[in-house]
Amino acid sequence: MxxxxxxxxxxxxxxxxxxxxxxxxxxxxxxxxxxxxxxxxxxxxxxxxxxxxxxxxxxxxxxxxxxxxxxxxxxxxxxxxxxxxxxxxxxxxxxxxxxxxxxxxxxxxxxxxxxxxxxxxxxxxxxxxxxxxxxxxxxxxxxxxxxxxxxxxxxxxxxxxxxxxGRGITFKLIYNVMGAIQVAACAEGMQACEAAGIDIAVAAEGFSTGATGSPHVARHSRYMAENSHEDPVQFSGSMRIKDMAYGIQLIEDAGGQSVIGHAAKQVFEQMVELGMGDLNDSELIDTLRVVHKKDRA
Ligand SMILES: NC(=O)c1ccc[n+]([C@@H]2O[C@H](COP(=O)([O-])OP(=O)(O)OC[C@H]3O[C@@H](n4cnc5c(N)ncnc54)[C@H](OP(=O)(O)O)[C@@H]3O)[C@@H](O)[C@H]2O)c1
Known part of the structure; x- marks a missing residue:
């Protein structure tokens, strides 16, 4: 031992x-x-x-x-x-x-x-x-x-x-950029369904069991639909931004581009701007609801 x-x-x-x-x-x-x-x-x-x-x-x-x-x-x-x-x-x-x-x-x-x-x-x-x-x-x-x-x-x-x-952290950062993109896409899809008048419990079921249903989407869409997020917070919006900043830097240093990564990082940054950065990443849907309301006002 x-x-x-x-x-x-x-x-x-x-x-x-x-x-x-x-x-x-x-x-x-x-x-x-x-x-x-x-x-x-x-x-x-x-x-x-x-x-x-x-x-x-x-x-x-x-x-x-x-x-x-x-x-x-x-x-x-x-x-x-x-x-x-x-x-x-x-x-x-x-x-x-x-x-x-x-x-x-x-x-x-x-x-x-x-x-x-x-x-x-x-x-x-x-x-x-x-x-x-x-x-x-x-x-x-x-x-x-x-x-x-x-x-x-x-x-x-x-x-x-x-x-x-260095290969372990290289893979992990790219993996986490992909993961954050999935969480952001899940929040966007769920909020879009809600705005379009679809029951979000039904949307969560559809996203989770369809071709969209990665473990991230299955887990986060359920939290979003039930409005019951992990307590205590397990992974915050701010931590997502930290990982994405390191990950996008790495991708760009390697000569790649991270167009979707930047877009996902931007929505997590909106979460921080609204004072929600210490909340669970799944609460990103609330940020999108606020932004949606503002845009409609
Ligand atoms: N949470 C997840 O789901 C998850 C999953 C995979 C990987 N990770 C990674 O695992 C690592 C730890 O995450 P966590 O969720 O355990 O975070 P956490 O609960 O916030 O713990 C962070 C740790 O870092 C210490 N720390 C922070 N700033 C420091 C400083 N300036 N000097 C010395 N110590 C400092 C904290 O000490 P204090 O107690 O004194 O604040 C605490 O021990 C992170 O790199 C995270 O990205 C997290």
């Missing part, structure tokens, strides 16, 4: 940590707001006041943090995890959805400290994380991914080795 340092006990971090503990791993947890991680102590986690202290003596250091800024300070700040004396052969894993630029830089920093680095972003919301059913998109050498499978198996239903370092 591995000695894991886990950095970031947020909505994703907490269920992931619980599954590592259930799997028999020893977990030391750092969270910026330490009190939020207290409930994990009763399950056997040890809390550390700094990332550096959490990482000391760990076989595997994993982070699940909001964005580039949070990851940079937690790994590379004055008390960051990279300041810890690395255990020979230890691994550093970035599990957050951050930019490819930062992942590439972090890889170099980790390697310079003698750590094996992998990017292992995940797909699945907190309820999926709780069930230990995440999908891991791994970037790193085949040997490193294989060595870490027993650890990653404790939190996931599949570990997809996408390629070398």
């Amino acid at each position: 591995a000695k894991i340092a886990f950095l970031g006990a947020g909505m994703m971090g907490q269920p992931i940590i619980r599954n590592f503990l259930r799997g028999g791993h020893a977990v030391t947890v750092y969270n910026r707001t330490l009190d939020k991680a207290r409930p994990l102590e009763a399950l056997g986690a040890v809390l550390a006041p700094t990332p550096k202290e959490a990482a000391t003596g760990a076989d595997v250091i994993i982070s699940s943090l909001t964005n580039d800024d949070a990851s940079k300070v937690t790994w590379n700040g004055p008390d960051g995890a990279l300041q810890a004396e690395p255990k020979p052969g230890a691994y550093a894993i970035e599990m957050s959805t951050v930019s490819l630029t930062w992942v590439s830089e972090l890889n170099e920093l980790a390697k310079a400290r003698g750590l094996h680095f992998l990017d292992c972003p995940v797909a699945g919301r907190p309820d999926v994380a709780e069930a230990g059913q995440l999908k891991v998109f791994a970037g790193g050498s085949a040997a490193d991914v294989d060595a870490l499978r027993p650890v990653l198996d404790a939190i996931s239903k599949s570990v997809m080795h996408v390629g070398g370092v």
Whole structure:
């Protein structure tokens, strides 16, 4: 069993940590707001006041943090995890959805400290994380991914080795741009049905069971029809914008275009402008209702 340092006990971090503990791993947890991680102590986690202290003596250091800024300070700040004396052969894993630029830089920093680095972003919301059913998109050498499978198996239903370092986050960001487009398209279709006088419960059923019915559409159209969104919030409109900004940048840096990505990002930005950015992404339909009302006034 591995000695894991886990950095970031947020909505994703907490269920992931619980599954590592259930799997028999020893977990030391750092969270910026330490009190939020207290409930994990009763399950056997040890809390550390700094990332550096959490990482000391760990076989595997994993982070699940909001964005580039949070990851940079937690790994590379004055008390960051990279300041810890690395255990020979230890691994550093970035599990957050951050930019490819930062992942590439972090890889170099980790390697310079003698750590094996992998990017292992995940797909699945907190309820999926709780069930230990995440999908891991791994970037790193085949040997490193294989060595870490027993650890990653404790939190996931599949570990997809996408390629070398950086390929995991590259795939995840493109995947999330596609996902956000689907959620935006679902909100647009549902609101359009409502405006055109179709019962939106019927619309949700039709969209979910027809060729339009991706898991995103099936899940979100039901929340929209029932007007009962996830409580507590599992993935907000603002988080969608963060992922899309990194993803669109990556697509354009690779020479591609993201016309539909930009359009979807724009509607999530309207959500933020209306003060709804911290709500679930499925509540995008309410933004479209407000915009529709304004346009008709
Ligand atoms: N939620 C989902 O459905 C989902 C699914 C797949 C992937 N993800 C990705 O997983 C990562 C974590 O998401 P989450 O849903 O767990 O978010 P969250 O609940 O908001 O947790 C964010 C974590 O980052 C920490 N943090 C934020 N800013 C920081 C800073 N400046 N310095 C140090 N720590 C900071 C927070 O600490 P505090 O507690 O002190 O605020 C918390 O531990 C994100 O990259 C997200 O995109 C999320």
